Amino acid sequence: MMDIAKLNKLIHFSKTLKVLYVEDNKEARESTILMLENFFNDIVVAVDGKDGLEKFKQNDFHLVISDINMPNKSGIDMLRDIKLQNDEVFCLIISAHNESQYFIDAIELGVDGFLLKPIKFDKVEALLFKTIKRIQNDQEVKELNEKQSKLASLGEMMDAVAHQWTQPLSTISIVSSYIVYQLENNIELSNNEILSSNLEILKQTGHAIETLNSFRNFFRTDTKQKEVSVKYLISSVVDLIKSTLMKEDIKLNLTCDETIKINVIENEFKHVFINLINNSKDAYLSLDKGIKKVINIDIFKNSDNKVVINFKDNAGGISNNVINNIFQSNFTTKEKSKCTGIGLYITKNIIEKAGGSIEVYNYNDGAYFKILI
Numbered sequence: 601m602m603d604i605a606k607l608n609k610l611i612h613f614s615k616t617l618k619v620l621y622v623e624d625n626k627e628a629r630e631s632t633i634l635m636l637e638n639f640f641n642d643i644v645v646a647v648d649g650k651d652g653l654e655k656f657k658q659n660d661f662h663l664v665i666s667d668i669n670m671p672n673k674s675g676i677d678m679l680r681d682i683k684l685q686n687d688e689v690f691c692l693i694i695s696a697h698n699e700s701q702y703f704i705d706a707i708e709l710g711v712d713g714f715l716l717k718p719i720k721f722d723k724v725e726a727l728l729f730k731t732i733k734r735i736q737n738d739q740e741v742k743e744l745n746e747k748q749s750k751l752a753s754l755g756e757m758m759d760a761v762a763h764q765w766t767q768p769l770s771t772i773s774i775v776s777s778y779i780v781y782q783l784e785n786n787i788e789l790s791n792n793e794i795l796s797s798n799l800e801i802l803k804q805t806g807h808a809i810e811t812l813n814s815f816r817n818f819f820r821t822d823t824k825q826k827e828v829s830v831k832y833l834i835s836s837v838v839d840l841i842k843s844t845l846m847k848e849d850i851k852l853n854l855t856c857d858e859t860i861k862i863n864v865i866e867n868e869f870k871h872v873f874i875n876l877i878n879n880s881k882d883a884y885l886s887l888d889k890g891i892k893k894v895i896n897i898d899i900f901k902n903s904d905n906k907v908v909i910n911f912k913d914n915a916g917g918i919s920n921n922v923i924n925n926i927f928q929s930n931f932t933t934k935e936k937s938k939c940t941g942i943g944l945y946i947t948k949n950i951i952e953k954a955g956g957s958i959e960v961y962n963y964n965d966g967a968y969f970k971i972l973i
Contacts, residue, residue: 611639614732618642618659622652622666622675623694628717632694635724636665639732649673656682661689662735668695668702676705683709687928690735692727694719746946766843768804775800825954827863830899830907831856837873848881849893856899862907862973864954872950873897875943876911876969883915883967902972909971917962926960 619640623629624647636643644659646652650672656664664682666675679691693706696717703714712734713727775797782789789797834854838845845852862869877895884893891914898910918926927948951958956973 610729610732610736613736614639614728615641617662617732617735618644620644620646620652620656620659620661620664620666622646622649622664622670622678624648624667624670628667628719632719632724635719635721636728639728649675649678652678653681657685663690663692663731665692665694668693668706676702676709679706679709679711688738690731692731765808768808771804772801775804825863825865827861828866828869829858830860830862830909831858833864833866833870834873834897834899837870837877841874841877844881845877848884850881850884850895851893852877852895852897854897854899856897860899860901860907862954864973868950869954872947872971875947879943880913880915880967883913887916907973909969909973911969911971912963912966914964914966916965918960918967920962923960923962927958 617640619636619642621629621633621636621643623632623645629645629647633643633645644655644661646655648670649666652664652666652675653673664679666678668675675693675695679693682689682691687710691709691711692713692715693702693711694715694717695702706714712731715723715727779789779794779797781787782793831854834856838852838854880895884891887893894914896910896912898912900908902908926944928945948958951971951973954973956971958972959970961968961970
């Protein structure tokens with residue numbers, strides 16, 4: 601039996617959830633809503649499957665509760681279409697029917713629970729508590745994975761800082777060692793030598809400070825959307841990780857007009873390109889060392905005035921068995937110890953938050969991501 605503190609915590613959590621309730625019978629609808637209001641504050645009601653699907657497309661729901669037998673579109677057909685849009689949404693079925701085919705179809709769709717009419721409060725309560733607990737656990741796992749992904753991203757960025765600092769620090773060390781050697785051996789330095797040495801040290805110090813400021817700006821929290829050049833976004837990302845690209849011998853070609861701009865949260869959207877480039881980099885590690893590694897990013901405006909971002913690599917492509925799942929949370933083709941499976945999930949969310957979409961295909965000998973904003 602659940603203790604009072606846990607029960608209150610669970611109900612407090614359930615009040616933050618958004619629920620779609622679909623029922624064509626007015627009487628049943630009104631009585632069930634009264635029960636549901638004990639658990640949820642935000643309930644959107646639909647009167648049939650067609651209405652339910654339209655409302656699902658317009659909102660982000662945590663849970664869908666639906667009758668099966670309805671006019672215009674059945675609950676099963678509606679849930680099938682809903683699952684195509686969001687396979688992770690939780691779904692409960694309510695039905696007065698005992699035909700086995702309904703339940704077989706629902707099970708195949710991955711429905712999370714069933715209620716038979718007439719609905720009894722204790723049955724609703726038990727099923728909802730079980731489902732809400734699963735939603736809570738699912739969100740906690742996602743939050744943990746996102747945190748791990750951010751830490752992994754931070755680690756990669758710090759590694760990139762170290763790579764970028766290696767060259768200027770090495771140069772400063774060589775120039776300083778040369779001056780110390782001359783002085784220790786009583787070798788007179790000309791004014792030109794002193795001046796050029798100091799200028800080189802200042803130049804390399806400036807480069808190191810510039811690199812550090814770029815990384816500080818990258819991790820600065822910004823919640824406001826603004827119009828920004830796509831070429832600038834990608835170029836600033838490449839500046840951050842260019843040493844990594846050079847180390848892995850990856851050539852990146854960017855074709856983009858300076859005038860093409862998108863309205864996004866700048867630092868957040870940079871993670872889209874960080875994730876895509878890192879995915880290609882990881883894919884190259886499993887290929888023949890002799891391959892010429894090339895990433896092509898082409899950006900233009902289409903006839904609908906949308907910004908098209910084509911991202912292509914030649915890293916072998918994505919297995920047809922998994923290509924339809926790569927944007928799902930926690931899905932990864934890499935070793936679990938090395939990857940949270942959240943990178944492309946976050947990428948998709950960032951793009952959709954900006955009013956865009958992303959699709960993936962296999963193209964020639966690599967992967968092809970198409971982004972529309």
